[in-house]
Amino acid sequence: MNNHDKxxxxxxxxxxxxxxxxxxxxxxxxxxxxxxxxxGVFLKPLMGEFGWAKxxxxxxxxxxxxxxxxxxxxxxxLQDKKGPRVVATIGGLLLGxxxxxxxxxxxxxxxxxxxxxxxxxGIACAYVxxxxxxxxxxxxxxxxxxxxxxxxFGAGSAFLAPLASHIIYTMGWRxxxxxxxxxxxxxxxxxxxxLRNPPEGYxxxxxxxxxxxxxxxxxxxxxxxxxxxxxxxxxxxxxxxxAFTATAGLMVIGHVVAFAIESGxxxxxxxxxxxxxxxxxxxxxxASGIIxxxxxxxxxxxxxxxIQAIMLSMLIKMTSVATIYAAVAVIGFCFGADFTLFPAAxxxxxxxxxxxxxxxxxxxxxxxxxxxxxxxxxxVFDVTQSYYLAFQAAGVxxxxxxxxxxxxxxxxxxxxxxxxxxxxxxxxxx
Numbered sequence: 001m002n003n004h005d006k007x008x009x010x011x012x013x014x015x016x017x018x019x020x021x022x023x024x025x026x027x028x029x030x031x032x033x034x035x036x037x038x039x040g041v042f043l044k045p046l047m048g049e050f051g052w053a054k055x056x057x058x059x060x061x062x063x064x065x066x067x068x069x070x071x072x073x074x075x076x077x078l079q080d081k082k083g084p085r086v087v088a089t090i091g092g093l094l095l096g097x098x099x100x101x102x103x104x105x106x107x108x109x110x111x112x113x114x115x116x117x118x119x120x121x122g123i124a125c126a127y128v129x130x131x132x133x134x135x136x137x138x139x140x141x142x143x144x145x146x147x148x149x150x151x152x153f154g155a156g157s158a159f160l161a162p163l164a165s166h167i168i169y170t171m172g173w174r175x176x177x178x179x180x181x182x183x184x185x186x187x188x189x190x191x192x193x194x195l196r197n198p199p200e201g202y203x204x205x206x207x208x209x210x211x212x213x214x215x216x217x218x219x220x221x222x223x224x225x226x227x228x229x230x231x232x233x234x235x236x237x238x239x240x241x242x243a244f245t246a247t248a249g250l251m252v253i254g255h256v257v258a259f260a261i262e263s264g265x266x267x268x269x270x271x272x273x274x275x276x277x278x279x280x281x282x283x284x285x286x287a288s289g290i291i292x293x294x295x296x297x298x299x300x301x302x303x304x305x306x307i308q309a310i311m312l313s314m315l316i317k318m319t320s321v322a323t324i325y326a327a328v329a330v331i332g333f334c335f336g337a338d339f340t341l342f343p344a345a346x347x348x349x350x351x352x353x354x355x356x357x358x359x360x361x362x363x364x365x366x367x368x369x370x371x372x373x374x375x376x377x378x379x380v381f382d383v384t385q386s387y388y389l390a391f392q393a394a395g396v397x398x399x400x401x402x403x404x405x406x407x408x409x410x411x412x413x414x415x416x417x418x419x420x421x422x423x424x425x426x427x428x429x430x
Contacts, residue, residue, distance in 0.1 A: 017196065019137040025194035026130025026149040029088060032095070032184045033123050034156015036064070037278060039374075040257035041165045041271050045173040046111070054258070054378035056108060061254055063116030064123070065370020071124035072363045076132065076356030084129035088192030091126025095119050096185025103177035115177075126188050127153070128363075132356040133195050135347045140204045142347055143297075147289025147340040155282030161274040223351030229358050234349055237408040239365045242342050244401040245305060246369030247376075248312055248394035249335030253277065254374030256328055259387050263319040276325045277332035284336030289344065297345040298405050300337065305402035308334035312395035316388045 039061045047057050079087045098119030105111045130149045138145040160180070167176040229235050256277065260270035284304070292300040311330045318327040346359045373394075380390040 017198075019198070021194050022130070022133050022137050022196070023145060023148055025191045026134055027152040028191035029092075029126050029130055029188050029195075030149060030152030031156040032092075032187050033127055034153050034158075034278065035099075035160045035164070035180060035184070036068075036123060036153070037157040037253050037281070038161040038164050038274060039064075039254060040274055041161055041168060042173055042176075043254075043258060044261070044267075045168055046105075049173075050108075052108065053382055054255075055375060055382050058254055058374040058378040060108070060111045060116050061374045062371045063112050064120035065250065065374075066367040067117050067120030068124045068127070069364045069367020069370065071121045072128050072360035072367075073357055074360075075125045076128045076358070076360035079129050079132050079356040080354055083197055084133045084195035085192055087125050088129040088195055089189050091122045091124070091129070092185055092188025092192060094122025095126060095188060096122070096181045096183075098122055099177045099181030099184060101181075103174040103181070105174075105177075122184075126192070128356055128360060129192070129195055131343050131359065132352075133197060135343065135355055136202075136352050137198050138204070139352070141293070143289035143291075143293035143340060143344045144286075145289070146344045147286040150339040150343070151282035151285040151336070153282075153285075153339065155278055158275050158278035158282070161271060161278065165268070165271045223353035224349075224358065225354050226357050226361055229350050230361060232349075234408060235362070237404050238342060238345060238349075238362055241301065241305070241401040241404050241408075242338060242362060243365035243368050244397035245308060245335070245338055246366045247373040248308065248398050249331065249338070250369055250373035251377040251390060251394050252312070252315070252328065252331050252335075255377040255381070255387065255390075256324070258381075260321075260324050262387075263324070265321055265324070269321055273324055273328050277328040280329040280332040281336035284333035285340045287333070288337035289340040292341055292344060297341050297348065298408055301341055301405040302402055304334040304337045304341075305398050305405060309395045309398035309402060312391055312398060315391045316386075 043054070043057060043061075046052065047054065075087055075091075098114050098117075098121075101114040101118065102111060105114065131146060134145045134149050135142055164176050164180060167179055224232075253274070256273050257270045260273050261267060288300055288304065308331060311327055311334070315327050315331070318324045342362055343355075343359050346362050347355050350358050376393075377387065377390045381387055
């Protein structure tokens with residue numbers, strides 16, 4: 001191949017690939033993964049059939065989220081090495097298979113294994129691939145594209161929750177697991193075939209990474225590996241913020257239907273709260289991407305964390321249909337922003353070469369949140385017969401995250417890494 005066949009390291013003899021196909025396929029995958037947030041509609045039917053307590057039943061959801069976060073690291077590493085198509089396909093097979101097997105649940109251990117571990121691993125494999133692929137194809141629109149892709153994860157439950165609820169009330173929860181499992185297996189594995197990484201050296205035509213400290217988001221020119229990243233204080237600040245705000249959001253997601261029913265609201269109206277939350281969850285992901293591209297990641301974090309803290313502190317007083325819907329809309333919007341801001345910030349801070357495994361490490365905070373949020377919400381209710389203390393604690397966690405968002409943004413620039421081969425200091429505004 002001669003130099004005329006190359007442009008910025010890309011083989012021009014290859015058929016041009018429309019990078020927006022990655023966004024479309026990633027959105028389809030994420031819509032299916034949105035079933036994660038439909039867990040609330042399964043909680044009461046499982047408790048009713050087997051007589052399990054809220055805490056031990058909710059532990060299945062916590063296990064799924066924990067496995068989701070833990071498997072993100074090896075799935076991300078495999079994605080960085082083998083590409084997204086294979087990993088996303090594996091994810092679709094595991095997710096669909098896990099749901100189908102969950103229909104045979106006759107004990108907590110079976111539920112924990114099928115829904116929690118198998119489906120959780122499938123979600124991890126399918127989730128990491130569109131995000132990692134998207135930020136590589138769109139360095140010029142990182143916040144926007146990340147938001148567009150991950151909005152499917154939040155918005156997916158807008159139709160999956162009522163669909164699952166309808167199947168549960170007409171055909172039973174076991175059939176709901178089977179039907180959903182088949183849907184996920186087909187949709188995710190088909191959409192995965194459109195995912196591919198850009199050629200090495202790819203940059204959009206006419207785009208150059210910003211190095212000016214006056215810009216809201218400055219992209220590092222050094223690609224950190226996992227060990228280098230976890231040695232930086234910025235990583236742990238991102239981790240803490242994500243853990244605290246996700247704990248609060250997942251507590252609400254796991255218990256808002258039960259909370260609404262306890263407040264005297266009709267079961268179907270209570271289940272629709274998840275749809276409201278899902279719609280605004282998706283909207284928050286897109287809006288925060290657009291906003292953070294303009295004003296910066298950490299400024300956007302500060303705003304959404306403060307709003308989320310205020311609303312959580314007021315949630316216990318929201319006992320009518322209208323007020324509960326309004327509260328979950330705001331909380332869903334703010335919670336959804338996390339899933340745009342943190343992967344985009346990880347790419348900004350640490351580069352895109354190892355974004356799969358690096359964001360997987362940041363995402364372990366979500367696993368901790370998944371273990372704590374739903375379980376603590378159920379435990380506090382079992383002990384106090386009220387969600388008051390649980391919701392107040394969630395608000396405090398968001399307030400702490402808001403304070404950390406101020407700390408992670410130092411005055412001016414900060415030395416963030418050293419190129420070990422050349423000794424060149426790289427600078428990164430955070």
